[in-house]
Amino acid sequence: MHETVNVAAAAEEELEKARTSPHGRSARALVRDGLLRHTLLAILDGQVLGDHAKPAGATLQVLRGTFVVRSETAEVRLAAGEVGVLPGPRHDVTAEGDSIGILTTVAA
Template identity: 40%
Template sequence: MVNLETLVRDQLDDARASAHGRSAHLFVHDGPLRQTVIALLAGNSLDEHNTPPAASLQILRGRVRLTGQGGGQELIAGDVTAIPHARHGLQAIEDSVVLLTAVTEVREQAQGVTVGTAVRT
């Protein structure tokens, strides 16, 4: 079991000690499922990159901008969003910590139909 609040504190401390102002810790690696806590200090960013087949971002602390097509989206602590299926980046407006949940592969049924569902509340 992992305590998310402890991870948040530890990753912020690691980001503050880093010359790059960021830190990440992969804490769930189960088949295609990955969960990573990422800390970014204000003004730092993750450059644009490709997205996995499915991913979401939950803002645990701070304020960030998810960049990409359409100019981006500002998110604050408590927000959860699906990651767009296009190149995107992440900029920290304040010292921030996010939880990235990603599925790195999608298996198909014998008929060639992709298995999976998405729930948005």
């Protein structure tokens, strides 16, 4: 059986959860396939997902807003409609505007 998700509806739900969260963010797994993971992220304007390790592989596709991803050696700014590889091996993420994205990772 193939799993499908209505991304637009899920994005709105996660944004509402972020608005009621004391941390101003919310995330949920969308789909998984073996080592591949797609996670929906919603982070409110100005909120930060603190320093954390990058998985073996990670990209972020931005659906709304802008995410700024900073590592010790690089800064990647991704706006709505863009997708990019996240810098590593550690980074943090800041939202500019209420932002929604799909994080795709490969588990080690």
